[in-house]
Amino acid sequence: MTDVAIRGLSKSFGTNRVLKALDLTVPSRQFVTLLGPSGCGKTTLLRLIAGLEQPTEGEIRFGERRVDGLPPGERNIAMVFQSYALYPTMDVARNIGYGLEVRGTPKAERRERVGAVAKVLEILHLLGRKPRELSGGQRQRVALGRAMVRKPDIFLMDEPLSNLDAKLRAAMRGELRRFHLDLGTTTIYVTHDQLEAMTMSDLVVVMNEGVVQQIGTPEEVYARPANLFVAGFIGTPPMNLIPARNEGGRVTVEGHPLPVAAPAGAPAELILGIRPQDVSMATPGEPGTIPGKVWMVELIGSERLIEVEIAPKVRVTAEVRASHRAALDDAVAVRLDPAQIHLFDPASGQALPREAVREVGARPA
Amino acid sequence: MSRWAAALIYAVLGAVTFVVCFPLLWAISTSLKPKDEIFRWPPTLIPETITFESYRELLFGGAVASAPGAGVPPSAYFMDWFVNSVIVSVGSTAISITVATLAAYSLTRFRFRGQRAVPYVAILGYMIPSVIFVFPMFLTMVALDLPDTLLSLILGYVCITLPFCLWLMWAFFRGVPIEIEEAALVDGATRLQVFRQIVLPVALPGIIAASIFSLIVSWNDYLFGRVFMNSMDKLPLTVGVMHFFDGTHVDWGLMMASSVLMTLPMAILFGFMQRHLVAGFGAGAVKG
Ligand SMILES: Nc1ncnc2c1ncn2[C@@H]1O[C@H](COP(=O)(O)OP(=O)(O)O)[C@@H](O)[C@H]1O
Ligand SMILES: [Mg+2]
Numbered sequence: 052m053t054d055v056a057i058r059g060l061s062k063s064f065g066t067n068r069v070l071k072a073l074d075l076t077v078p079s080r081q082f083v084t085l086l087g088p089s090g091c092g093k094t095t096l097l098r099l100i101a102g103l104e105q106p107t108e109g110e111i112r113f114g115e116r117r118v119d120g121l122p123p124g125e126r127n128i129a130m131v132f133q134s135y136a137l138y139p140t141m142d143v144a145r146n147i148g149y150g151l152e153v154r155g156t157p158k159a160e161r162r163e164r165v166g167a168v169a170k171v172l173e174i175l176h177l178l179g180r181k182p183r184e185l186s187g188g189q190r191q192r193v194a195l196g197r198a199m200v201r202k203p204d205i206f207l208m209d210e211p212l213s214n215l216d217a218k219l220r221a222a223m224r225g226e227l228r229r230f231h232l233d234l235g236t237t238t239i240y241v242t243h244d245q246l247e248a249m250t251m252s253d254l255v256v257v258m259n260e261g262v263v264q265q266i267g268t269p270e271e272v273y274a275r276p277a278n279l280f281v282a283g284f285i286g287t288p289p290m291n292l293i294p295a296r297n298e299g300g301r302v303t304v305e306g307h308p309l310p311v312a313a314p315a316g317a318p319a320e321l322i323l324g325i326r327p328q329d330v331s332m333a334t335p336g337e338p339g340t341i342p343g344k345v346w347m348v349e350l351i352g353s354e355r356l357i358e359v360e361i362a363p364k365v366r367v368t369a370e371v372r373a374s375h376r377a378a379l380d381d382a383v384a385v386r387l388d389p390a391q392i393h394l395f396d397p398a399s400g401q402a403l404p405r406e407a408v409r410e411v412g413a414r415p416a
Numbered sequence: 417m418s419r420w421a422a423a424l425i426y427a428v429l430g431a432v433t434f435v436v437c438f439p440l441l442w443a444i445s446t447s448l449k450p451k452d453e454i455f456r457w458p459p460t461l462i463p464e465t466i467t468f469e470s471y472r473e474l475l476f477g478g479a480v481a482s483a484p485g486a487g488v489p490p491s492a493y494f495m496d497w498f499v500n501s502v503i504v505s506v507g508s509t510a511i512s513i514t515v516a517t518l519a520a521y522s523l524t525r526f527r528f529r530g531q532r533a534v535p536y537v538a539i540l541g542y543m544i545p546s547v548i549f550v551f552p553m554f555l556t557m558v559a560l561d562l563p564d565t566l567l568s569l570i571l572g573y574v575c576i577t578l579p580f581c582l583w584l585m586w587a588f589f590r591g592v593p594i595e596i597e598e599a600a601l602v603d604g605a606t607r608l609q610v611f612r613q614i615v616l617p618v619a620l621p622g623i624i625a626a627s628i629f630s631l632i633v634s635w636n637d638y639l640f641g642r643v644f645m646n647s648m649d650k651l652p653l654t655v656g657v658m659h660f661f662d663g664t665h666v667d668w669g670l671m672m673a674s675s676v677l678m679t680l681p682m683a684i685l686f687g688f689m690q691r692h693l694v695a696g697f698g699a700g701a702v703k704g
Binding site: 101102103122123124125128129130132134136137138139140141149150153154197201 | 593595596598599600601602603604605606609614617618620
């Protein structure tokens with residue numbers, strides 16, 4: 052029941068400015084993911100929220116309470132570390148109950164609460180073991196139990212699944228989501244894995260180089276990327292980003308007009324973004340298509356990726372059904388779904404308003 | 417491995433063990449022999465007559481020989497020496513371990529200039545033979561008005577054991593991931609609780625290893641005791657037992673019985689701590 056408000060938060064390590072005047076609001080009871088490439092400052096932000104680092108500037112509030120300046124123990128948060136950070140000399144029961152122990156919770160109550168959490172996490176049989184006697188997945192559960200047992204206001208999780216194998220990771224994604232729905236605790240979850248972010252979150256905060264790039268639901272950051280970084284970062288295979296021009300209100304790519312009108316006031320040079328799923332193969336010469344040569348073909352399970360070179364060094368990837376055959380150097384054409392085209396201003400990197408990107412009737416090329 | 421190879425290896429190991437242990441066996445044997453059997457030729461490894469005369473003289477000689485006059489035999493001081501050795505070894509070890517543990521912890525946890533150099537500079541001291549600095553240290557003790565006191569010996573031993581203890585503990589703390597401390601802080605523990613309940617238990621094998629090292633060094637030291645101490649009743653064991661050699665004649669029975677009694681505490685200690693010792697010297701291999 053606690054929202055987190057971060058205002059103008061900066062953090063520097065020496066001359067390295069890791070977070071740059073960051074603003075972020077995490078609504079109460081939501082599962083919010085900090086998503087960004089490695090080194091973009093996600094962990095630093097989480098540690099600032101936890102109180103393990105002190106901000107250079109700015110403030111952090113939990114609800115009405117200003118917390119920057121408070122030691123971690125007084126913030127009523129729980130954190131799951133990437134390395135799990137279990138206490139090596141304590142058994143699982145004491146690991147989970149340690150937070151209650153130092154807060155003076157009576158032994159009987161402690162045992163009961165540890166037992167309850169262990170039951171939910173299905174680790175009752177492990178309570179007597181030491182961390183070194185546990186598998187990675189079991190350690191992960193103990194770390195989770197340690198966070199859950201204290202009924203904190205906020206859960207902070209730093210890539211908690213990154214040390215698990217792929218199968219376990221997939222299973223744990225669902226479980227974490229389930230626990231969150233049951234407990235309703237505000238959760239800030241750090242990951243560099245967009246699949247985790249997209250499948251688990253209420254809100255995704257896309258970060259790069261210490262700056263928030265976009266905040267939105269998974270659908271929003273996928274369907275309406277705010278800028279070139281988000282467009283290129285979210286989605287696999289990544290969105291095609293190709294140079295385009297605004298010629299008298301009409302969008303062209305390599306001189307081929309597309310059935311799309313540029314918004315009023317759009318610059319002459321544009322970057323056009325389109326996801327491979329929204330690119331289809333066409334016969335050369337069809338109106339509204341862009342001709343080119345097949346440059347590379349890749350089979351990814353039920354789909355096939357066809358990379359088409361439409362000009363020297365300019366390639367568009369189309370994701371088509373695996374049954375679609377294509378040979379290298381075939382003369383082909385690609386059709387871009389006009390409804391799915393994103394336009395960006397190359398100078399600022401910002402997306403042009405989607406509403407303004409209008410579809411116009413195809414005209415013979 | 418074939419049975420023959422195994423047998424061969426055990427035979428070799430047995431032979432080496434025998435060679436290594438022979439002086440100790442010989443000492444035990446000699447300490448149990450009456451005086452006339454010690455020099456008998458051919459020598460006997462198993463004493464023909466077993467006597468505890470030497471041990472009795474060492475352990476209870478102080479009470480018997482307290483007669484007035486000049487004729488107090490050195491063996492009367494044995495128990496004093498023993499107690500002195502215990503005091504200086506335990507005292508210096510306690511100081512070394514406390515200081516080394518706290519220093520090593522701060523060296524791995526707080527950032528400051530030259531932080532990484534400290535343990536290496538500390539260990540450099542061992543490149544210098546202790547005979548070189550024992551006399552300057554003695555002069556320092558004189559300046560402090562401390563010579564011929566057990567405290568001077570304790571301080572001296574701290575000087576020679578602290579650097580290695582520091583280095584060992586440093587290597588140990590480096591292997592303790594900082595996240596477990598941060599996790600405890602988030603759990604609501606105070607800094608002191610973190611140190612006592614999280615860090616110290618993890619560092620315990622290192623502390624035990626460093627303690628054993630420090631105890632052995634101070635227990636076995638001769639040089640510092642010889643230079644710093646003067647009064648008969650204040651000597652450590654190593655220096656004291658040299659009085660069983662009066663310049664012309666060695667009392668081998670007493671000498672060997674002392675050796676056995678001196679070895680005993682360390683042997684017992686080792687027996688108990690062996691498991692931890694191995695863990696301690698594997699420092700850095702601790703994983704969270
Ligand atoms: N304690 C620190 N001292 C100096 N630099 C740090 C420290 N912690 C993080 N950094 C730097 O801050 C940047 C962001 O790191 P981090 O927050 O861990 O990124 P992420 O978790 O997104 O991968 C990195 O360039 C890293 O080198
Ligand atoms: Mg990180």
